[in-house]
Amino acid sequence: MSSPIIAIDGPSGVGKGTLAQWLCCKTGFHLLDSGAIYRALAYGVSKAGIDLADVDNLVNLAEVLPVEFKATSVIYDGEDVTSTIRTEEVAAIASKVAAIPEVRTSLLKRQKDFAQAPGLVADGRDMGTVVFPNANVKLFLTASAEERAKRRVNQLKNQGVSANIARITQDIMERDERDRTRSSSPLVPAEDALIIDTTDLSIQEVCEKAQNALSEAGI
Ligand code: DC
Numbered sequence: 001m002s003s004p005i006i007a008i009d010g011p012s013g014v015g016k017g018t019l020a021q022w023l024c025c026k027t028g029f030h031l032l033d034s035g036a037i038y039r040a041l042a043y044g045v046s047k048a049g050i051d052l053a054d055v056d057n058l059v060n061l062a063e064v065l066p067v068e069f070k071a072t073s074v075i076y077d078g079e080d081v082t083s084t085i086r087t088e089e090v091a092a093i094a095s096k097v098a099a100i101p102e103v104r105t106s107l108l109k110r111q112k113d114f115a116q117a118p119g120l121v122a123d124g125r126d127m128g129t130v131v132f133p134n135a136n137v138k139l140f141l142t143a144s145a146e147e148r149a150k151r152r153v154n155q156l157k158n159q160g161v162s163a164n165i166a167r168i169t170q171d172i173m174e175r176d177e178r179d180r181t182r183s184s185s186p187l188v189p190a191e192d193a194l195i196i197d198t199t200d201l202s203i204q205e206v207c208e209k210a211q212n213a214l215s216e217a218g219i
Contacts, residue, residue: 005137008210009187013151030120034122112132138189
């Protein structure tokens with residue numbers, strides 16, 4: 001039997017990353033942070049000066065993307081880009097390249113290859129719908145845009161970066177709209193996903209709900 005897969009999808013700032021890490025600690029499974037792959041591609045695209053309309057070159061880069069995950073670090077072509085890829089600038093480019101169907105197709109195999117024993121926790125937008133449609137557990141996290149912006153601002157404050165909440169809310173809503181309405185792998189819950197609205201839930205409460213879903217699936 002193949003190793004179990006837990007798919008966690010939802011928009012940005014909803015707490016997928018925190019839940020995914022918690023589940024990895026609990027289960028000892030591998031982690032796929034698929035957003036980091038799109039962000040690494042965005043970083044590479046801007047570093048190489050590739051035009052976002054130049055699909056052939058975007059795909060060429062996606063196919064050989066020199067990104068590696070080492071413990072908690074993301075390495076791009078030998079350079080530690082762990083914090084660089086988390087900026088709003090990189091996020092905006094990532095959302096644009098992620099809307100291009102040919103780019104998504106060229107990153108599919110790389111993502112599927114993460115499915116290895118003893119199991120995988122896959123965090124993204126289309127984990128339960130496109131990349132791992134046979135996942136054993138599918139969780140879809142949601143939260144209001146205002147709450148997600150508040151969390152992002154707090155996160156930036158903790159990093160010593162000041163941020164404008166109105167601007168961040170606007171950016172989040174624009175990115176959500178692009179992720180939801182793109183023709184290829186739009187951000188939608190899988191039919192068999194458990195939807196968890198985290199707006200008024202603590203991290204602990206979200207983890208408990210996820211844990212219950214895993215227990216029901218025998219994981
Ligand atoms: O989860 P994140 O914010 O790190 O993702 C960055 C961007 O990549 C975001 O705009 C959505 C996109 N993305 C995607 O289209 N599909 C995924 N599986 C993961 C991320």
